Amino acid sequence: MTIGFSSRTARSACMLCLAGVLTLMPAAAAATAVRPDPGPPGGAADRTSSLYRSGTQVRPHPGAPRVPDVSALSWVVADAGTGDVLAANDAHRKLPPASTLKTLFALTVLPVLPGGLHHEVSPEDLSGIGPGSSLVGVVEGETYRVSDLWNGVFLNSGNDAVHVLAALTGGWSATAARMQAKARALGARDTHVRSPDGYDAPGQVSSAYDLAVFGRAGLRRPDFARYCAKVDAMFPGRDGRSYGIMNTNRLLTGASGVAPYPGLIGVKNGYTSNAGNTLIAAARRDGRTLLVTVMNPQEGGGHAVYEEARALLDWGFEADGEVDPVGSLVPEGARPRQGPQAAPAAAAAAKPAEDEPGWPETGAILGVAALGAGVTALALRLKLVRDDGS
Incomplete structure (x- = not known):
């Protein structure tokens, strides 16, 4: 290197x-x-919040638009700016996340690997990749920039690129442990990491709520936001050549007959036979950013995850100001206070929170x-x- x-x-x-x-x-x-x-982000009391109840949770004002009927086992619609959850269905149901777990991988590894760093790939870097994995085409013996490998992770969902980046940051098991710690630090309690690339593994689960937490945290990082919004990029090949890769998020690219969503800014899609289709999607309109997560639609085929996300995004923008939040993606202790205590709380928040x-x-x-x-x-x-x- x-x-x-x-x-x-x-x-x-x-x-x-x-x-x-x-x-x-x-x-x-x-x-x-x-x-x-x-325990839960807001303490034991959060276990009684509506986000832990089964079924669809929404608090509409009179005349508010009706929440769309979607087939996903679990979903969340949230305001990415405030963290308010506008509506959800079985938000904390633990399900296999597939490659949407790569968002947590990126949150964990991006801060410790400079994008300009170069690395020659060894056989050990590529060992243990699961059969049938999505690959971007990393080749043993070739040298890659870290930024190229991140393109492979975000656009092609390349498990080979994830393996190389994990090898650079302590190895597979250590990376999984650090991802687990990162999830807890963000208040995501439903996630259990076994395979950092999202490949199906016994006991590996997340939830629509946790994935929304990861998506929101990622969008607050300029590097994450830049990678997840890319439609295409060039990836290094053999002998100094390169080839084009395209983002597999069809709601972003408009590929395979899926109409691109106006204002979409990412984030990540995933699929395995066990997890079904999963998606974290964010879109910006009139200065407001909404975030939706959709896990394992039961109807409509492979495009259903995109069309159900589209319907939820449309509803979220239409329902602006017409619903009260049913919860928050922000841990209770980190939420801004209201009233006389707001100023002292803001001052305290400006100090380094070494005990967080x-x-x-x-x-x-x-x-x-x-x-x-x-x-x-x-x-x-x-x-x-x-x-x-x-």
Whole structure:
């Protein structure tokens, strides 16, 4: 792997640095993952909220548009800006997420891998890819930029690209542990990660609520938002050549007879035979962004996930101001206060929240990175000493 240095010594030193980071990252992830689960986002009281009830939940004003009748086992319509859930059906039902779980993978890994970093793919990087996986075409022995691999993840849903990126950040099991910790930090309690690429695995589940949480968090990151909104890109092939890839989210591209949704800005689709079709979709209209998640439609074939998402988005925009929220994607402790307490709460929110979930993991990774930087400096100094004495 090269990180911008031209000399062999610098490359070796950076490899030593990265090796130190990746060796210790699994321990940091494990330390975070074994913390006791604090329960639902808003405490025990959230278990009695309408989002935990079965069936469709909505609080319409008189004359509000009727929620569309869709066949998905679980779905959510939310305001991406406020986090308000406008309507939902079995929001916390635990179901296989398929490749929509890659949103959580991206939230976990994007912050620790610079897009300009280059990596030569080894056989070990591509080991363990499940049969029948979606692939973007990563080739052993070829060198890729991390940003190219992210295009492969977001556009082609490439499990091969996920495996390489996971190998760069501590390995498969460590990445799964860090994803689990990230989900808990975001208040997503229904998600259990077994395979970071979303490939079906025993016990791997998420929910329409959790996927909406991941989609909202992703859209708040410029890099995530940029990748998930891409319609097409060029992907490196053999011998310096490249080929075009297209986003498999048909609601974004308008491919295969699915009309593109006006104002769509992403996020991620998925499919396995066990999970059925799953989708996180976000669209912006008149300065407002809505987010819908649809899990496993029971009618209408392969296009149903897109058409049901379309119907839910249409309803959400039409129902603006006509329904009261049935819940929130924001953990209770992070929601803005109203009234006299609002100003002190805003001031407190501006301070670094070192005791919030996820900060121990981040601190551990930063500490390990600092150690790696020290190793790099030492290696370069030793090389200079040897060069002076030769």
